[in-house]
Amino acid sequence: MHFKKIFIFIALCLIIGFLGCSKEEKKVEGPKQERITKNLVPPKSDLKGQNFLVELSDLQVLTVVDTASNEIVETPTLRGNIKITNKSKDILDIQAVTLEYMDDAGKPIAYKPEEKIVKVYPFWKVLQPEGIAEGTLDVTIPTKAIKEKSLRKIEVDLVYVPSPLKREILTLSEKVE
Numbered sequence: 001m002h003f004k005k006i007f008i009f010i011a012l013c014l015i016i017g018f019l020g021c022s023k024e025e026k027k028v029e030g031p032k033q034e035r036i037t038k039n040l041v042p043p044k045s046d047l048k049g050q051n052f053l054v055e056l057s058d059l060q061v062l063t064v065v066d067t068a069s070n071e072i073v074e075t076p077t078l079r080g081n082i083k084i085t086n087k088s089k090d091i092l093d094i095q096a097v098t099l100e101y102m103d104d105a106g107k108p109i110a111y112k113p114e115e116k117i118v119k120v121y122p123f124w125k126v127l128q129p130e131g132i133a134e135g136t137l138d139v140t141i142p143t144k145a146i147k148e149k150s151l152r153k154i155e156v157d158l159v160y161v162p163s164p165l166k167r168e169i170l171t172l173s174e175k176v177e
Contacts, residue, residue, distance in 0.1 A: 037062050051160075052158055
């Protein structure tokens, strides 16, 4: 008889517990972060160098912002299209495109220590004279350049090797014993 009372008491507690939990209001929260895309002005730029013509187009900055504080929570990303034309009379082997962001005074805008830094875009194309290479650009941009609106210029550097390469062969007279 004592076991019946304990069993009924436990069963009533469980029923009250389940009914009490089911009546709680469930709050649905909206997203805590928002992706914002801003176009750079101008969205297209042509750069003429000694050996190349570089065209950047559809330039956009993507940021992830905390909706409560409006603070940027991830390193912003610069995306767009890049078109490189070989204007020299030589074959040029493009290794990478690097980007540097400059302020009003022409000084580089620094990344914060905690920011992700991706300012080199590997390209790996061999261009014949008048050859064209196209690709997409996907690199980071310092938060300071966006938040303080201090970006005035983007410096584009092409890392390339003129081809054919001059090579030397060295023979070492070593052996493994």
